Amino acid sequence: MSIQQHDGQAAPGAPQQQAAQGNWPNGIAPYSSPIPMARTHLGHALVSEWTKIRTVRSTVWTLSVMFALVVGIGFLTALGLSGDDFTGQPLLAGGLFGLMLGQICVITLGVLVVTSEYGTGMIRTTLTACPQRGRVLLAKAVVFFGLAFVTTTLACVLTALINSALLGDQTRPSYVNAEDFSGSFEGGKVVASGGEWLGATVGAGLYVALLGLLSLAVGALLRHSAGAITTMLGVVLLPLVMALFMVGEALQDVRRMLLEYSPLNGLASLYRIPMSEDQDATGWPLLGGLAIVTLAVLAAAYALLNKRDV
Amino acid sequence: MIELRDLTKRYGDKLAVDGLSFTVRPGTVTGFLGPNGAGKSTTMRMVLGLDEPTRGDVRIEGKRYAELREPLHSIGALLEAKGVHGGRRAHDHLLCLAQSNGIPERRVGEALEMVGLQDVARKRPKGFSLGMGQRLGIAAALLGDPRILMFDEPVNGLDPEGIHWIRTLMQQLAREGRTVFVSSHLMSEMAQTAEHLVVIGQGKLLADTSMSQFIAENSRTHVRVRTPEPERMRDLLTEAGLRPVPGAEGALEVDDGDAPRIGELAAAHGVVLHELSTQRASLEEAFMRLTAQSVEYHAAAPGGTHAPPVPQEGTAPHPGGPQSPPGAAQPPPAWGEDWQDRKGRRG
Numbered sequence: 001m002s003i004q005q006h007d008g009q010a011a012p013g014a015p016q017q018q019a020a021q022g023n024w025p026n027g028i029a030p031y032s033s034p035i036p037m038a039r040t041h042l043g044h045a046l047v048s049e050w051t052k053i054r055t056v057r058s059t060v061w062t063l064s065v066m067f068a069l070v071v072g073i074g075f076l077t078a079l080g081l082s083g084d085d086f087t088g089q090p091l092l093a094g095g096l097f098g099l100m101l102g103q104i105c106v107i108t109l110g111v112l113v114v115t116s117e118y119g120t121g122m123i124r125t126t127l128t129a130c131p132q133r134g135r136v137l138l139a140k141a142v143v144f145f146g147l148a149f150v151t152t153t154l155a156c157v158l159t160a161l162i163n164s165a166l167l168g169d170q171t172r173p174s175y176v177n178a179e180d181f182s183g184s185f186e187g188g189k190v191v192a193s194g195g196e197w198l199g200a201t202v203g204a205g206l207y208v209a210l211l212g213l214l215s216l217a218v219g220a221l222l223r224h225s226a227g228a229i230t231t232m233l234g235v236v237l238l239p240l241v242m243a244l245f246m247v248g249e250a251l252q253d254v255r256r257m258l259l260e261y262s263p264l265n266g267l268a269s270l271y272r273i274p275m276s277e278d279q280d281a282t283g284w285p286l287l288g289g290l291a292i293v294t295l296a297v298l299a300a301a302y303a304l305l306n307k308r309d310v
Numbered sequence: 311m312i313e314l315r316d317l318t319k320r321y322g323d324k325l326a327v328d329g330l331s332f333t334v335r336p337g338t339v340t341g342f343l344g345p346n347g348a349g350k351s352t353t354m355r356m357v358l359g360l361d362e363p364t365r366g367d368v369r370i371e372g373k374r375y376a377e378l379r380e381p382l383h384s385i386g387a388l389l390e391a392k393g394v395h396g397g398r399r400a401h402d403h404l405l406c407l408a409q410s411n412g413i414p415e416r417r418v419g420e421a422l423e424m425v426g427l428q429d430v431a432r433k434r435p436k437g438f439s440l441g442m443g444q445r446l447g448i449a450a451a452l453l454g455d456p457r458i459l460m461f462d463e464p465v466n467g468l469d470p471e472g473i474h475w476i477r478t479l480m481q482q483l484a485r486e487g488r489t490v491f492v493s494s495h496l497m498s499e500m501a502q503t504a505e506h507l508v509v510i511g512q513g514k515l516l517a518d519t520s521m522s523q524f525i526a527e528n529s530r531t532h533v534r535v536r537t538p539e540p541e542r543m544r545d546l547l548t549e550a551g552l553r554p555v556p557g558a559e560g561a562l563e564v565d566d567g568d569a570p571r572i573g574e575l576a577a578a579h580g581v582v583l584h585e586l587s588t589q590r591a592s593l594e595e596a597f598m599r600l601t602a603q604s605v606e607y608h609a610a611a612p613g614g615t616h617a618p619p620v621p622q623e624g625t626a627p628h629p630g631g632p633q634s635p636p637g638a639a640q641p642p643p644a645w646g647e648d649w650q651d652r653k654g655r656r657g
Binding site for chain 2: 029032035037045047051052055056120127130
């Protein structure tokens with residue numbers, strides 16, 4: 001109805017339409033800027049979001065702490081396991097422990113990328129500069145995911161190299177049954193297969209970056225830093241913690257399911273030390289599941305972002 | 311040019327903005343005046359597409375905000391809530407905004423220089439004073455060299471030098487042919503800056519008029535007379551065709567009377583005068599009177615000489631007129647009493 005008023009017959013609109021064509025009542029011509037302007041597109045939003053993410057200290061802090069935790073704990077674990085004899089753990093599995101802590105930093109950063117804008121009121125400035133809200137969310141998601149994936153994968157690669165260097169010359173002790181660890185040994189020395197390498201580097205990097213992206217989406221839904229971080233910690237830790245206390249016979253199925261679909265199990269499976277009963281799990285199906293959940297929550301965040309007032 | 315049509319925003323039971331229709335034109339500074347909580351900021355957020363109107367719409371140069379190709383080039387805004395990440399350096403804050411609209415990076419330095427923040431470009435706004443934060447917000451508004459500028463309470467937190475600076479800036483921007491729309495809750499501030507005035511109270515349009523018209527219609531002058539014989543004086547004045555009204559401290563207040571004539575009248579009849587002075591109502595008082603009355607529109611029209619000025623634009627509805635039933639008008643209360651009264655009743 002209001003559109004009709006604008007374009008249609010409404011009498012008061014007529015003189016203003018005239019005015020818009022250059023007939024200014026007070027004789028001052030409308031201002032025209034000498035600055036060249038381009039029609040904005042996603043590329044502008046991506047560059048802008050990249051500037052934003054690299055110019056706040058929280059990015060530097062969370063990612064440095066993540067890097068230090070993953071590589072530092074990975075190194076200490078490898079040092080502890082080093083020795084002449086194989087300890088019964090896949091060669092690269094030691095990287096998991098550092099990454100379990102390090103992923104919390106990525107989750108925190110993912111949440112902050114969105115909620116810090118709500119906390120400071122920056123979101124109003126952002127959406128004034130770019131009223132296409134979906135474009136803002138997409139740019140944030142792409143920039144954050146790229147950064148998180150690259151840094152996490154780098155940390156994981158470094159950790160895997162450390163593990164391989166420190167533990168790679170271990171030999172199989174006589175009491176270990178060779179058939180239980182088929183593929184882990186080559187010429188009597190412990191090795192990691194190509195699949196193990198891929199899982200412990202790119203797989204782990206993807207998994208944690210996806211968790212971070214899920215956090216970003218949860219942050220966009222809740223618009224509150226503490227709330228979103230707490231929610232994400234719950235999502236990551238609670239299934240495992242709950243499963244630990246489910247001892248009764250009746251709860252066995254629930255317990256099994258919680259363990260299987262715990263986000264931590266996905267990560268552990270990528271390192272080939274799954275917590276579920278399926279000891280051959282590679283973690284990739286769980287990673288796919290995480291990707292689907294993340295996309296669904298992102299879609300919900302997109303829908304709400306367009307609907308809400310800011 | 312900003313056009314508002316029947317713009318309405320409801321939060322739960324409360325109508326924050328109630329059927330606002332007016333046009334902000336280029337080439338002048340348009341003041342947007344209203345007491346705290348009148349709906350100014352909500353209106354501005356709806357202009358920027360941040361809040362979705364419950365009803366009605368806003369057009370920026372004929373377009374909805376979301377349809378603007380290069381929003382920062384069309385409209386620059388300073389919102390009351392700062393909208394700055396405290397940990398991002400001033401330069402970087404402006405840079406990310408410039409990049410989002412494809413504005414060349416050199417504009418960042420120019421904008422910082424325009425507001426006098428070039429020395430703190432590498433500092434984080436967390437440590438900025440209120441005035442510096444306000445200047446950074448203005449730099450962001452100027453970044454795209456926009457045709458429309460919208461400032462929400464821009465003088466808040468500025469020192470006298472800063473206030474003078476922003477006044478001059480707004481007038482200069484308007485002279486360049488830009489549309490300048492600036493909100494304030496201070497009439498005195500607007501009187502010095504704006505040429506056109508839009509007044510709202512409780513979300514409703516109270517006046518849409520030029521500043522000079524507003525001053526002419528609202529700054530009422532009266533003559534104040536104090537005498538030991540007030541009753542005799544009143545009779546004399548009434549006989550002379552004037553309408554004295556009892557004022558404070560036993561004084562008489564005479565609308566439309568000129569002091570020399572009243573003085574001569576008293577002298578001719580041998581009445582002793584203790585005071586004879588011309589009182590000019592300040593714009594601030596006129597504004598308070600106008601906005602305080604908005605409370606009463608739901609009940610009865612104040613009517614008489616106290617009705618707000620008729621809006622200039624044909625598009626703007628007269629707030630008192632059409633809605634109020636004819637014949638409901640009450641005799642005008644004594645000058646000045648009514649807004650004080652109503653304020654008291656409200657609180």
